[in-house]
Amino acid sequence: MDKQFPYSDLVMDHFANPRNMGEMKDPSCVGDVGNPACGDMMRLYLKIENGVIVDAKFKTFGCGAAIASSSILTEMLKGKKLEDAMNISNKAVAEALGGLPAAKIHCSVLAEDALRSALEDLERRKSQG
Amino acid sequence: MKKGEQFIFFDNINTTFPDPEVVDIINKTLTARLGNPSSHVHSAGIAAAAVIDTAREKVSSLIGAGNGTITFTSGATESNNLAISGFLRANSRFQFAFPPVEHFSVINQAFELRKSGVKVRNIEIDSTGIVDLNCLERTISEQRTLVSIAFANPEIGTTQDMPAISEICRQHGAVLHCDCTAAAGLMEINASEMGIGLLTLSGHNLYGPAGVGALFIADDVKIAPLFFGGNQEGGLRPGMENVPGIAGMGEACRIAKDGIESYRDYLRKLGRKLWDGLADSVRFLHFTGHEEKRLPGHVSFWVEHVEGESLLLLLNMNGIMASSGSACSSNLKGKDESELVASHVLTAVGVPTYICAGSITFSMGKNNTEEEVDRVLETMPRIVERLLEMSPSYEDYKKGKETHHG
Numbered sequence: 001m002d003k004q005f006p007y008s009d010l011v012m013d014h015f016a017n018p019r020n021m022g023e024m025k026d027p028s029c030v031g032d033v034g035n036p037a038c039g040d041m042m043r044l045y046l047k048i049e050n051g052v053i054v055d056a057k058f059k060t061f062g063c064g065a066a067i068a069s070s071s072i073l074t075e076m077l078k079g080k081k082l083e084d085a086m087n088i089s090n091k092a093v094a095e096a097l098g099g100l101p102a103a104k105i106h107c108s109v110l111a112e113d114a115l116r117s118a119l120e121d122l123e124r125r126k127s128q129g
Numbered sequence: 130m131k132k133g134e135q136f137i138f139f140d141n142i143n144t145t146f147p148d149p150e151v152v153d154i155i156n157k158t159l160t161a162r163l164g165n166p167s168s169h170v171h172s173a174g175i176a177a178a179a180v181i182d183t184a185r186e187k188v189s190s191l192i193g194a195g196n197g198t199i200t201f202t203s204g205a206t207e208s209n210n211l212a213i214s215g216f217l218r219a220n221s222r223f224q225f226a227f228p229p230v231e232h233f234s235v236i237n238q239a240f241e242l243r244k245s246g247v248k249v250r251n252i253e254i255d256s257t258g259i260v261d262l263n264c265l266e267r268t269i270s271e272q273r274t275l276v277s278i279a280f281a282n283p284e285i286g287t288t289q290d291m292p293a294i295s296e297i298c299r300q301h302g303a304v305l306h307c308d309c310t311a312a313a314g315l316m317e318i319n320a321s322e323m324g325i326g327l328l329t330l331s332g333h334n335l336y337g338p339a340g341v342g343a344l345f346i347a348d349d350v351k352i353a354p355l356f357f358g359g360n361q362e363g364g365l366r367p368g369m370e371n372v373p374g375i376a377g378m379g380e381a382c383r384i385a386k387d388g389i390e391s392y393r394d395y396l397r398k399l400g401r402k403l404w405d406g407l408a409d410s411v412r413f414l415h416f417t418g419h420e421e422k423r424l425p426g427h428v429s430f431w432v433e434h435v436e437g438e439s440l441l442l443l444l445n446m447n448g449i450m451a452s453s454g455s456a457c458s459s460n461l462k463g464k465d466e467s468e469l470v471a472s473h474v475l476t477a478v479g480v481p482t483y484i485c486a487g488s489i490t491f492s493m494g495k496n497n498t499e500e501e502v503d504r505v506l507e508t509m510p511r512i513v514e515r516l517l518e519m520s521p522s523y524e525d526y527k528k529g530k531e532t533h534h535g
Contacts, residue, residue: 015439016446021519032521039436039487043521059521063438067519 007064008098014068019075024057029125031118034110040066044114046077048122053077053085058114065104069111072096077115088115136448137501141494142283142311142427143452147377148336154380155338158373166370167361177372184379188343191382192309192328193319197347200362201375204342205310205331206234209277211344211365212306212327213238215352216275217247223304226250226268227277228260229477230285232308235277236473248272256479257419258287262297269303276305280312284474284490285418286427288316295324304350310334314385315393315425326350330382332374336495337381341374392495396426399493399502403428406506411513417480417488426493431480434523435516437487443512444489449505452490 007015024045031044040062047055056074060067073093077085090112094100100108138146147155158180166181168174181201188199202208209232217223225247227235243249253264260278269276276298281288291307298305306327309318314335320328326347333339346352346365358367385392400423407414413433432440437453444451475488491505517523 012442015442018519023524035522041521043524059519059524061434061520061522062436064442066436067439 006101007068010072010098011065011068011100014071014097015064018058018067018071020055020057020078021059021071022057023059024055027057029118029122031114031116031121033113033117034062039063040107040110042066042070042110042114044070044073044118046118046122048082051082053080053082062107062110063104065100065107066110068097069093069100069107070114073111073115082119085115086119088112134448136450137497137504138450139491139493139497139501139505140450140452141497142334142424142490142492144333144339145336145494146496147333147338148381148384150384151337151377151380155373155377158376163372166372167359177370180372180376181370184375184382187379187383187386188330189345191313191318191386192330192345193321194328194345196321197345197350198363200344200346200365201370201378202342202344202366203340203371205232205308205329205334206342208329208331208342208344209234209306209308210238211352211355212329212346213275213277214242215355215365216304216306216327216350217242218353218355219351220273220275220304222273223275224248224250224272225275225277226252226265228252228254230254230258230282230474231277231279232283232310235279235308250274252276252278254477257422258282258285258474258478259419259422260289260294262290262293265294266297266301269298269301274298274301274303276303277308278305279308279310280316280318281309281424281427282418282474283311283492284472284488285429285478286423286490286492287418288312288422288424290422291318291325292323299324311424313382314389315396317389320345320347327352330378332378332381335381335385338374338377341371341378343378388495393425395495396493399497399499400424400426400428402499403491403493403502403505406502407509410506410510412510412517413513417475417478424492426497427490428492429488429490431488432513432516434520434526435487435513437489439516440487440489440512443515444508447508447512449508452492453488 027045028048029046033042034040043059045057046053056077058070058074060070076088090108093111094108163177164173166178185199225242239249250268252268253261278289280291295305304326307325308329310331313330328345330343332341354365356367361367361370414430417429441453
């Protein structure tokens with residue numbers, strides 16, 4: 001039965017034990033993508049110090065793959081230089097999870113979008129601040 | 130789920146576990162060295178034919194098939210196809226009408242029928258899934274009609290007033306096909322008294338085996354076969370009969386008939402307890418379907434701010450198996466996300482698209498217990514709270530509320 005289960009063990013682990021889940025106080029920037037009407041909603045908080053992502057947190061409304069994608073994304077981001085973080089793609093997220101079912105690739109795209117949205121927010125805050 | 134703890138199967142609407150007596154009769158039939166039922170000239174063939182006759186009587190008795198015959202098929206999908214396409218082949222001037230919450234074997238069949246020139250009509254329903262009788266009457270008074278309506282909807286549990294529907298059909302000369310897949314064994318069905326023309330039954334939905342179903346055909350209703358071959362099942366369903374499956378289905382129908390009242394009352398009680406318990410303990414919960422006119426033991430709902438697949442996965446991790454109206458999970462193995470579509474049932478009863486990806490159906494069966502309901506009621510608030518904590522939509526809701534009040 002487990003063999004037939006569409007999600008990998010790693011996806012299920014991130015779903016069951018999401019890393020870095022929750023709201024962040026005073027984030028450097030926030031990425032917000034999707035909405036409940038799309039069936040998926042992801043919010044990514046980043047804290048950046050000297051060009052390095054020192055903390056990442058998330059909240060997600062979505063299926064197992066969406067929650068796992070956001071969870072692993074925060075792990076991939078923590079400790080990364082901003083310029084390296086910019087290169088993280090949806091493919092990298094899906095690969096880090098040991099693959100996603102074809103019908104769920106859009107969840108990893110959502111994670112990439114959340115990251116882009118957070119980085120845009122960072123630019124915005126910089127130009128305003 | 131703790132070690133040694135039994136999993137809780139609350140997905141009886143999708144299939145049931147065969148009763149021991151059913152398994153027993155299938156085993157006996159498989160090992161009885163039976164011949165081909167069409168081999169009328171030797172005892173082994175005659176014995177096989179007798180197994181089918183006995184099963185046919187048992188099925189007939191469950192649904193009060195006095196004024197018609199039972200044809201065995203491979204299941205509800207085939208029965209629905211034989212009933213509808215078979216009828217329209219034999220009665221070409223009829224139009225075809227059904228409500229938008231029917232099974233895919235009706236809806237997708239209608240797409241094909243429309244292509245081949247059949248006039249296909251929609252029968253409206255209200256937000257609880259109940260058929261609009263005025264719309265039904267209007268639709269069938271314009272032209273002679275084959276009407277197909279499921280007695281009970283598997284996803285939202287709503288049951289229809291079949292005697293009233295049947296009476297309207299009779300007054301206007303419409304022929305009624307009733308899909309009883311979900312209702313059989315739980316709702317009182319008497320095809321002859323109700324004046325039903327065609328009626329679908331499924332083996333595995335009433336504690337029988339999969340791969341076998343039946344179609345009741347009233348004597349005054351003519352249908353044409355979809356397959357061509359020998360004279361089995363009066364030529365309507367050629368091919369060697371699934372003798373063990375048929376024997377198992379017959380036995381399942383006998384057990385259902387003998388126990389219908391006690392199962393129904395028992396499941397009504399369990400359903401009530403689960404419904405009330407969820408209403409009391411789970412925040413943001415919205416029930417779907419009709420509160421009273423529904424299948425005993427069937428409770429369906431969606432939870433605001435919480436996505437359905439996540440809820441199902443957490444339920445499964447807690448040893449509780451339920452189902453979803455969510456295409457998101459039912460098509461999890463689809464080739465790509467284009468196969469993720471909202472449930473047509475929920476869309477039809479006016480639930481917004483995003484919620485259609487989040488509905489849960491708990492369907493209890495006669496083997497479920499009150500203790501299992503208690504365990505589900507302990508688990509549900511816990512996992513819903515966990516997902517709320519994770520939900521940005523809930524976070525926005527909380528903030529909006531704070532801003533509102535403060």
